[in-house]
Amino acid sequence: MSNNTSCNVCAFYENHAANNRTVAENAGLCRFNPPVSQPDADARGLWPVVSSDDWCGHFSTERKAA
Ligand code: SF4
Numbered sequence: 001m002s003n004n005t006s007c008n009v010c011a012f013y014e015n016h017a018a019n020n021r022t023v024a025e026n027a028g029l030c031r032f033n034p035p036v037s038q039p040d041a042d043a044r045g046l047w048p049v050v051s052s053d054d055w056c057g058h059f060s061t062e063r064k065a066a
Pocket of ligand 1: 007030031032055056057060
């Protein structure tokens with residue numbers, strides 16, 4: 001088993017580069033939880049932006065329903 005538990009190898013990480021986004025270098029969206037902080041009723045919710053070398057306790061190599 002790899003000791004690398006960084007976001008860039010997590011199943012819930014969506015790299016900005018894969019979506020032709022250049023908002024932040026070496027960053028992407030964490031899709032572990034639903035979008036949050038919907039500012040207005042007609043606005044979209046936001047996915048947390050994380051660095052590719054961030055990590056958290058929800059790291060997983062498999063995307064599974066809870
Ligand atoms: S913050 Fe946690 S769950 Fe989200 S991509 Fe990074 S390691 Fe995965």
